[in-house]
Amino acid sequence: DTAVSQTPKYLVTQMGNDKSIKCEQNLGHDTMYWYKQDSKKFLKIMFSYNNKELIINETVPNRFSPKSPDKAHLNLHINSLELGDSAVYFCASSRRGSGGQETQYFGPGTRLLVL
Amino acid sequence: QQPVQSPQAVILREGEDAVINCSSSKALYSVHWYRQKHGEAPVFLMILLKGGEQKGHEKISASFNEKKQQSSLYLTASQLSYSGTYFCGTLKTSYDKVIFGPGTSLSVIP
Numbered sequence: 001d002t003a004v005s006q007t008p009k010y011l012v013t014q015m016g017n018d019k020s021i022k023c024e025q026n027l028g029h030d031t032m033y034w035y036k037q038d039s040k041k042f043l044k045i046m047f048s049y050n051n052k053e054l055i056i057n058e059t060v061p062n063r064f065s066p067k068s069p070d071k072a073h074l075n076l077h078i079n080s081l082e083l084g085d086s087a088v089y090f091c092a093s094s095r096r097g098s099g100g101q102e103t104q105y106f107g108p109g110t111r112l113l114v115l
Numbered sequence: 116q117q118p119v120q121s122p123q124a125v126i127l128r129e130g131e132d133a134v135i136n137c138s139s140s141k142a143l144y145s146v147h148w149y150r151q152k153h154g155e156a157p158v159f160l161m162i163l164l165k166g167g168e169q170k171g172h173e174k175i176s177a178s179f180n181e182k183k184q185q186s187s188l189y190l191t192a193s194q195l196s197y198s199g200t201y202f203c204g205t206l207k208t209s210y211d212k213v214i215f216g217p218g219t220s221l222s223v224i225p
Binding site for chain 1: 145147149151155156157158159162164200202209212213214215217218
């Protein structure tokens, strides 16, 4: 019944490792997002996909690569993890577009800690 | 450009009222309000579109003054469940991305 789900919920890993976070939404939405929330709670958009096409790609290191196999899934792969990547990563979805009039539904978040 | 929120933090007793402000240096198409409880995901409260509209959601309402490029969130007769961080998100056009403000931490105590 969960509208937007993410796995894993917690991720603890060493610097230099590669990891992936998965996101799925069952709302039938066309648009999905990845946000990063740092320790100061600043919520910043990273990527947005509309119907599997990348529409927003903020200034994010190219170690971060999103992939959308279909419009219900948006995964985030991170290469060569660094200490500064530690944060909570939220996936979100909305019905369409970049959200001018659209509610965004957030997943529960993935708490990433890089040691 | 990130919107500015004020106050940064506020502590209320149950039943008191609060106002959270969100302002931008750019013309806005819409303002979104979300609440995030500790350890949880942000949850949608309301969207306001340009046109100076005001919306209400139980005892939480908001206004949007597009000329002043600002929005205010009004919480009346606060309840313990209102505690959390309130984020405004602004968009310059209908297809823009949402830029979230730094958040306002609100704590309601008995």
